[in-house]
Amino acid sequence: MNRLDVRLGDRGYPIFIGAGVLLDRSRLREAVRGRQALVLTDSTVGPRYLPPVLAALDGLKVATITIASGEASKTLANAERVFTALADLGAQRNACLIALGGGVVGDLGGFAAALWMRGIDFVQIPTTLLAMVDSSVGGKTAVNLPHGKNLVGAFWQPRRVLADIDTLASLAEREYRAGLAEVVKYGAIRDESFLGWLKDNAAALIARSPDAIAYAVLRSCEHKAQIVENDERETGERALLNFGHTFGHALETLGRYEKWLHGEAVAIGMVMAARLSAHLGMAPLSDAHRLTDLLRRFELPVTADESPETMVELMRLDKKTLSDQLRLILWRGVGRAEVVENVAAQDIVACLHARE
Numbered sequence: 302m303n304r305l306d307v308r309l310g311d312r313g314y315p316i317f318i319g320a321g322v323l324l325d326r327s328r329l330r331e332a333v334r335g336r337q338a339l340v341l342t343d344s345t346v347g348p349r350y351l352p353p354v355l356a357a358l359d360g361l362k363v364a365t366i367t368i369a370s371g372e373a374s375k376t377l378a379n380a381e382r383v384f385t386a387l388a389d390l391g392a393q394r395n396a397c398l399i400a401l402g403g404g405v406v407g408d409l410g411g412f413a414a415a416l417w418m419r420g421i422d423f424v425q426i427p428t429t430l431l432a433m434v435d436s437s438v439g440g441k442t443a444v445n446l447p448h449g450k451n452l453v454g455a456f457w458q459p460r461r462v463l464a465d466i467d468t469l470a471s472l473a474e475r476e477y478r479a480g481l482a483e484v485v486k487y488g489a490i491r492d493e494s495f496l497g498w499l500k501d502n503a504a505a506l507i508a509r510s511p512d513a514i515a516y517a518v519l520r521s522c523e524h525k526a527q528i529v530e531n532d533e534r535e536t537g538e539r540a541l542l543n544f545g546h547t548f549g550h551a552l553e554t555l556g557r558y559e560k561w562l563h564g565e566a567v568a569i570g571m572v573m574a575a576r577l578s579a580h581l582g583m584a585p586l587s588d589a590h591r592l593t594d595l596l597r598r599f600e601l602p603v604t605a606d607e608s609p610e611t612m613v614e615l616m617r618l619d620k621k622t623l624s625d626q627l628r629l630i631l632w633r634g635v636g637r638a639e640v641v642e643n644v645a646a647q648d649i650v651a652c653l654h655a656r657e
């Protein structure tokens with residue numbers, strides 16, 4: 302079992318990572334300060350992993366709310382369901398909301414916890430690789446509107462994160478590999494030696510070796526924690542976590558959120574960002590190839606057939622600008638991402654056309 306601390310003063314919290322974290326009842330029980338707890342989960346995760354969570358809460362006043370699994374559940378309507386469940390529970394200001402599931406449950410649960418009585422304790426129990434390495438850490442919470450993703454949200458840090466890597470055994474292969482793209486991202490943006498470790502341990506990760514997964518999650522959370530400690534509200538360094546994301550969001554939109562999982566779109570987007578960096582003379586093309594090879598090793602997509610012109614139009618919309626210049630996260634090479642202002646739209650189009 303590994304423990305890692307996010308140092309944010311009185312809003313700091315521990316992350317526990319390992320196999321069987323959920324079986325140690327005290328890890329969850331000691332995070333609940335009051336007498337009431339609401340567990341939010343989804344229809345896939347709940348039947349599998351609720352029992353150890355409820356066992357740990359034995360003796361408290363507990364209610365459970367289960368939403369349909371999938372992104373379509375991250376709505377204001379479901380947040381209202383959570384508020385109603387909290388009201389029915391008689392939840393006081395020292396009540397605790399526990400999110401058991403992937404990023405959808407975590408984002409929705411955090412959002413509701415931030416708002417109920419202006420903020421109650423919140424515990425994240427992430428059960429997807431993406432949630433373990435990204436969404437459960439850092440306090441970004443949100444729901445979607447028909448107008449767009451994550452439009453309504455709050456920063457609200459959890460009180461504890463419990464990442465039991467045993468839960469990943471039931472995760473669908475495609476979801477697991479999409480999560481690996483976000484792991485690769487940490488190496489790409491700030492840790493060349495981690496990228497090397499990922500290459501050397503690719504077979505173990507694909508085979509879901511518990512030791513390899515535990516290290517990958519720990520190293521990713523260390524990076525995420527450091528970035529959040531430095532820049533909680535994303536006024537600077539935290540933006541580097543969006544490496545590949547502006548391209549990726551355009552791909553997700555073009556695929557109507559059905560063709561690509563988020564991590565898959567980010568994998569392609571990171572390759573595009575790396576190739577654009579080479580095209581602009583910022584970084585060697587060989588580094589883009591290194592990244593591409595690693596993502597391929599994880600059987601992640603690295604190219605898309607979308608029209609470059611359409612992609613760039615959507616990227617402008619994503620950045621809420623119609624200007625010919627975009628602000629993107631690019632890199633100087635593996636491990637050295639940076640924010641680049643004023644990238645010319647025509648350079649992006651030219652680079653995407655040159656599919657070398």
Ligand code: NAD
Pocket residue numbers: 343344345346370371372375402403404405406408428429431432435436437438439440441442450451468469470471472473476563
């Ligand atoms: P998700 O929560 O929809 O989970 C993916 C699927 O896996 C779902 O069908 C779920 O039911 C299932 N699942 C979850 N755990 C499982 C398990 N252990 N075994 C079997 N099935 C399991 O999606 P996600 O990929 O975890 O998260 C995506 C969401 O996270 C998006 O809404 C995104 O906006 C958000 N996100 C937030 C942040 C942040 O910083 N807050 C960062 C990245 C992504």
Ligand code: GLY
Pocket residue numbers: 435436438439441535539542543
């Ligand atoms: N997932 C991006 C962030 O937490 O900032």
